[in-house]
Amino acid sequence: MSLKIRFFVQSLDNQCFPHHIAVGKMKTKPNILIVEDEQTISFAMKSYFSVSGFEVDCAMELEEAQAFLSNLSYSVVVADLCLTGIGSEEGLEIITFVRQNCPKTKIVLLTAYKTAALEFEARRRGANFVLSKPQPLVIIKDILNELTIGAN
C-alpha cells in the first residue's frame, strides 16, 4: 500500500490545511472513528460512510485510536478485533478504553473470528454490536444510523 493511498484515506473529507492555519473541525454530521489495520477496508468504509452522511476518521493502530479518542469526540467507533495479526485482540482494548474515557460513544466490534465467548466478552466490556466480517457496508450503515439517532 502506498503512502498516497494512506494520505488519501486520511484526507478524504478533511481539507488539507496548510501548516500555518490552525486546524479546527466544524463537525455538523455524526462522526465515527474506523479502527482497521487493512487500509483497503478502511478506505472502502470511509468512502461509503462519508457519502452516507457521516464524518469519518480512520486509525490503523491501537495507539492512534487512543490518541484520537483522547482529544476528539466521536459518536461511534467501528473497530476491528485484530489490528496486529491473527490472535491479537486490540479491539477489546479499544472497547475498554472507550468505556472508561468516552462513556457516550457507541462501539461496533468487527471480527472475522466471532464466537459466542468473544461476543460475550465484547458486550461485557461495553460493545453495542458485535458483527462478523465480512459484513455488507449497508448493514453497518444501518447500525450507525440507529446508534446516532439524535446525534449532531
Added chain:
Amino acid sequence: MSDITLLDMILEPGGIGILFQPIVEIIDDKKTIHSLECLARGPVGTNAEMPNVLFDYVRRKNEEVIVDQTCLTTAIKIIKDLPSTFDYSLNLHTRTLKEMPDFHSWFIEQIKRADISPGRIVLELTAVNDVNIHSDELKENIERLRDAGVRIALDDFGVKQSNFMLIMDLQPHLLWLDRQIVTGCGKDPKKLFVIETLQNFADKIGTCLIAKGVEEETDYQALRQIGVNIMQGFLFAPPLAGEMLFETSYLQDCFV
C-alpha cells in the same frame, strides 16, 4: 505489514511542519519579542496536525526520541534561514534526554552545522507522561547543554510531573506556567494569587516566569499588575508559519 502508519508519515521528509508563536516581553509598557517558540505539527490532512493528537500518539508509541529528533532537525533547518535577531524556543521531552545520553553532543552538532549560536536557543522540556523523571542522564545532558550556552526552560509548570522537584533538578532559566493556571486568571483571584506567588518565587531563584495561554485582555492586565512581564497567547499572536511572520511584517504590525 506494508501499510504506512501514522508514525511513518510523521518521520517522512515534510511530515512535520513547524509554526512559530511569539513570546512577548513587556518592557516600559512596550510589547517586544522575547523569543519565538517553535511548535511542531503533524502531517497535513491528518488528525495529527493537531499537536495534542500528534504528541499523545507519539507518547503512546514510546517514540519520543526519534520524533523529537525529527522535530528539532526540521525546526533547525527553518531557523537557519530566519533572521538572526530572534531567539528560538524548541520543545523536547525529558524522556529523550534520559534515553539518549549523548543528546547534548548530537544537538550542539546540529545547531553548529546550521551556524546557529547556542545562545539563541532555549530548550523547553516537557515532562508529560514521564513517570520516573529523575535520572543521571537527564542531569548530565542538561549540564552539558548549559555549559555550551543553551538555555533550559521547564514547560507546563504547575501540572502533572512538572513540579518543584524538577525545578531543583534542572535549575531552568525559564519557567513556563501552564495555561490551565493562566487562562482566566483575570477573573479568578485564586489563580492570580498562585501566579503572583510563583512570580515571587521565580524572582528569588533567578528564573524568568512565562505565562502561557493569555487570550483575554482582562488576563493580560491582571498579569501586568502582579509583575508578570513575559507572556504568550492568542491575544498577541497565533502560531504562524515562518514566511507569514517574516515576509508580511506581521511582527511589526503586532508589536510596533
